[in-house]
Amino acid sequence: SQTIHQWPATLVQPVGSPLSLECTVEGTSNPNLYWYRQAAGRGLQLLFYSVGIGQISSEVPQNLSASRPQDRQFILSSKKLLLSDSGFYLCAWSLGETQYFGPGTRLLVL
Amino acid sequence: GENVEQHPSTLSVQEGDSAVIKCTYSDSASNYFPWYKQELGKRPQLIIDIRSNVGEKKDQRIAVTLNKTAKHFSLHITETQPEDSAVYFCAASYSGYALNFGKGTSLLVTP
Numbered sequence: 293s294q295t296i297h298q299w300p301a302t303l304v305q306p307v308g309s310p311l312s313l314e315c316t317v318e319g320t321s322n323p324n325l326y327w328y329r330q331a332a333g334r335g336l337q338l339l340f341y342s343v344g345i346g347q348i349s350s351e352v353p354q355n356l357s358a359s360r361p362q363d364r365q366f367i368l369s370s371k372k373l374l375l376s377d378s379g380f381y382l383c384a385w386s387l388g389e390t391q392y393f394g395p396g397t398r399l400l401v402l
Numbered sequence: 403g404e405n406v407e408q409h410p411s412t413l414s415v416q417e418g419d420s421a422v423i424k425c426t427y428s429d430s431a432s433n434y435f436p437w438y439k440q441e442l443g444k445r446p447q448l449i450i451d452i453r454s455n456v457g458e459k460k461d462q463r464i465a466v467t468l469n470k471t472a473k474h475f476s477l478h479i480t481e482t483q484p485e486d487s488a489v490y491f492c493a494a495s496y497s498g499y500a501l502n503f504g505k506g507t508s509l510l511v512t513p
Contacts, residue, residue: 336501
């Protein structure tokens, strides 16, 4: 069966520091991968999605970037974090229509 | 792009009552409509979904209805239980490519 991992689970970072969040999927090949952000008490905002290695589409222009160096690995990065980057970051995968979410990374920028 | 509106933002019901959450979408090309349940601090979990070639789908106490003409779909939970308390999100997409989520409904079921 398929499993999706995210790490770290929680992260506290100072403003202006870099960021790297990792997501990996097991048990499937060539999934679509997604990064979402959820601010406290808010909905889910799609940040990036990828249909294959090296293929990234950005939904929201901001100081974040994404990369897909391997088929089942999706990385979210930032060179300089802002206070507004705080939130719950969720990775998701799909092969068809249904998306399955990872456990998330809770990021607090101070 | 697709815009999904969800109402109400909060809903409180007594145990055993029914709960209904409604969503509207703007893009008539959307053909996939999932519902997710998110418990506090956890990931969203798919609870039910419906495709545009179906008007209603039921899974035990949960049902979803879709009105393509009016571009709205609803989640119905019957015989609510305290463990149904969570935030529920609707979403819409064309062939599941990029889900557009509603802002969520916080459901509280009181004993």
